[in-house]
Amino acid sequence: MSVFSLYWRVLGELRGHAKLAYGLVVANLVLAAAQFAEPMLFGKIIDLMTHEQPNGAPVGLREIWPTVAAWAGFGLFSIVAAMAVGLNADRLAHRCRLVVMARYFDHVLNLPLSFHANVHSGRLLQSMLEGASAMFSLWLSFFRENCASFIALFILLPATLFYNWRLASLLIVMVGIFYLVTALVLRRTDALQALVERHNAALASHAGDAFGNVPVVQSFTRVHNESQALRRISDDLLAAQLPVLSWWAVVVVASRASATMTVLAIFLYGARLHSEGLVTVGEIVTFINFATMLIGRLEQAVGFVNFLFAQSARLREFYTTLDTRPMVDDHPNAIDPGRLLGAVAFEGVSYSYDAKRMAVRNVSFSAEPGETIALVGSTGSGKSTTLGLLHRIFDPVEGRVTIDGRDIRDIQLDALRRNIGVVFQEPMLFARSIEENLRIGKTDASSAEIEAALELAQAKDFVSRQSNGLETVIGERGRSLSGGERQRLSIARALLKDPPIMVFDEATSALDATTERQIQKALAAATKGRTTFVIAHRLATVRNADRILVFDHGEIVESGSFDDLVKKGGRFATLAAAQLLTPESDRADSGEGGRAIATLGESL
Numbered sequence: 001m002s003v004f005s006l007y008w009r010v011l012g013e014l015r016g017h018a019k020l021a022y023g024l025v026v027a028n029l030v031l032a033a034a035q036f037a038e039p040m041l042f043g044k045i046i047d048l049m050t051h052e053q054p055n056g057a058p059v060g061l062r063e064i065w066p067t068v069a070a071w072a073g074f075g076l077f078s079i080v081a082a083m084a085v086g087l088n089a090d091r092l093a094h095r096c097r098l099v100v101m102a103r104y105f106d107h108v109l110n111l112p113l114s115f116h117a118n119v120h121s122g123r124l125l126q127s128m129l130e131g132a133s134a135m136f137s138l139w140l141s142f143f144r145e146n147c148a149s150f151i152a153l154f155i156l157l158p159a160t161l162f163y164n165w166r167l168a169s170l171l172i173v174m175v176g177i178f179y180l181v182t183a184l185v186l187r188r189t190d191a192l193q194a195l196v197e198r199h200n201a202a203l204a205s206h207a208g209d210a211f212g213n214v215p216v217v218q219s220f221t222r223v224h225n226e227s228q229a230l231r232r233i234s235d236d237l238l239a240a241q242l243p244v245l246s247w248w249a250v251v252v253v254a255s256r257a258s259a260t261m262t263v264l265a266i267f268l269y270g271a272r273l274h275s276e277g278l279v280t281v282g283e284i285v286t287f288i289n290f291a292t293m294l295i296g297r298l299e300q301a302v303g304f305v306n307f308l309f310a311q312s313a314r315l316r317e318f319y320t321t322l323d324t325r326p327m328v329d330d331h332p333n334a335i336d337p338g339r340l341l342g343a344v345a346f347e348g349v350s351y352s353y354d355a356k357r358m359a360v361r362n363v364s365f366s367a368e369p370g371e372t373i374a375l376v377g378s379t380g381s382g383k384s385t386t387l388g389l390l391h392r393i394f395d396p397v398e399g400r401v402t403i404d405g406r407d408i409r410d411i412q413l414d415a416l417r418r419n420i421g422v423v424f425q426e427p428m429l430f431a432r433s434i435e436e437n438l439r440i441g442k443t444d445a446s447s448a449e450i451e452a453a454l455e456l457a458q459a460k461d462f463v464s465r466q467s468n469g470l471e472t473v474i475g476e477r478g479r480s481l482s483g484g485e486r487q488r489l490s491i492a493r494a495l496l497k498d499p500p501i502m503v504f505d506e507a508t509s510a511l512d513a514t515t516e517r518q519i520q521k522a523l524a525a526a527t528k529g530r531t532t533f534v535i536a537h538r539l540a541t542v543r544n545a546d547r548i549l550v551f552d553h554g555e556i557v558e559s560g561s562f563d564d565l566v567k568k569g570g571r572f573a574t575l576a577a578a579q580l581l582t583p584e585s586d587r588a589d590s591g592e593g594g595r596a597i598a599t600l601g602e603s604l
């Protein structure tokens with residue numbers, strides 16, 4: 001998108017307040033005309049004062065006061081009108097800034113997880129704030145300055161030809177030269193400005209990345225290296241920025257020089273025309289005022305173009321996100337089936353992230369309501385992708401997923417997700433109170449329901465130990481809680497939602513043995529009466545699953561109950577042997593993890 005079509009789109013954002021916006025444009029037109037009338041009336045006053053009366057007496061105040069009064073009237077009107085325009089423009093810009101921010105916020109929250117997997121959340125926040133504030137400045141400058149400048153340059157400047165075409169031609173030549181110099185500088189700086197923006201983005205993303213990984217930076221003693229890397233980017237940024245600044249300095253010098261030259265030319269040419277009786281002194285004064293005013297407008301216009309180019313990368317990034325369409329969307333005939341029973345079937349499902357390699361290939365299985373299905377297999381074998389297809393993070397490229405016999409693409413997305421509770425590997429809690437975090441599962445949950453969910457999730461004790469109980473605010477991503485406490489809260493949250501289908505995506509993999517045992521109890525409660533899918537690396541945790549699906553390279557290579565699979569002596573049996581049947585070697589190999597497995601192995 002070119003810079004000017006970008007600007008056009010930014011102005012188009014005002015369409016929600018079209019009446020006020022058009023009113024401000026008309027007010028600008030009137031204001032620009034009044035500002036042009038002032039020098040003309042001033043020139044008239046000079047002419048009246050220098051015009052001798054027939055009796056040779058000097059012109060008195062009586063002869064000139066109506067013109068002076070009109071001049072003062074226009075001046076006063078301009079001040080009041082400019083104030084009214086400024087105030088309303090300010091209000092409009094503030095209102096619209098909040099509107100576009102809210103639109104961006106809603107849109108980003110609706111974008112699929114596959115989009116969020118590839119974009120840094122800090123970058124999205126920055127883009128929302130910077131994009132909206134760039135728009136705010138552009139709207140404000142449009143109504144306060146650019147609209148009046150546009151009218152002055154394209155309507156009133158040609159109109160001066162009717163006033164005195166000779167002096168008007170000088171003004172037009174000056175504006176023409178100014179335009180050429182600016183266009184040249186824009187051409188020269190276009191590529192450089194793009195480079196500046198690239199370095200700016202690199203600077204922001206490097207800093208964001210480092211801030212997000214402070215523990216790693218400190219423990220790996222990388223502070224110096226990270227600072228050095230930031231300085232290198234800063235040096236590149238400065239190297240690209242300096243030539244751009246030099247070119248814009250050329251514009252400033254050219255504008256000052258052309259201002260002085262134009263005033264001088266009007267003065268000299270005007271003096272010659274005056275000696276030939278072709279202009280009056282008042283007209284010369286009028287045109288000198290015109291020139292000064294136009295130069296002011298041109299300087300404003302250059303400042304604006306410079307600002308627009310500098311903001312273009314931010315605006316593009318803002319609109320790129322806003323234009324990203326969710327890959328999964330509601331089918332026009334999609335329905336809300338209410339609460340589902342939870343009979344899930346995958347029928348020949350395949351999915352590819354990059355349209356080259358299949359992450360999941362021809363996966364078929366079914367689960368009756370209330371059954372527990374475990375997905376196991378080596379890392380990267382397609383387990384999370386398979387379950388992502390169940391709650392429609394993305395849609396299959398082949399095959400279909402059904403619930404209660406209905407293709408999930410025929411179910412409204414909100415309705416589908418209301419029926420599926422997901423406990424993520426990373427608990428993902430909000431920097432809000434424990435209660436607010438739990439209520440995300442069910443906004444209108446009663447105190448008794450909250451208590452019951454906490455009890456089932458084995459979370460009641462630690463919550464009551466918090467300084468403010470349920471009111472305790474748990475910090476960014478729940479950092480003031482331990483990993484196990486966070487995980488139990490996320491299970492309680494899912495339990496409050498009370499969906500017929502539950503998905504546990506490696507919910508216990510990062511926990512110690514004691515916590516894992518507590519969470520196992522919570523999981524057992526959470527799965528009762530629901531169709532449950534569990535991704536697990538520790539096979540002890542899926543001992544009681546109704547069916548285990550063993551994944552390899554995106555395909556199901558074995559399926560059956562724990563005992564059947566162990567008896568079969570295939571891939572699962574090998575994995576189980578490594579984890580459960582040789583606890584001694586595990587103990588030696590993996591310390592605490594080994595002990596956990598051994599303990600669980602014994603309990604099986």
Ligand SMILES: Nc1ncnc2c1ncn2[C@@H]1O[C@H](COP(=O)(O)OP(=O)(O)OP(=O)(O)O)[C@@H](O)[C@H]1O
Pocket residue numbers: 114117353354359377378379380381382383384385386551
């Ligand atoms: N967002 C993504 N973009 C591109 N490829 C992806 C993405 N997510 C996963 N993949 C690829 O798809 C394949 C399956 O990944 P998936 O996460 O489903 O495996 P997994 O069995 O759940 O692994 P793990 O046990 O390590 O979580 C892998 O090769 C992975 O690299």
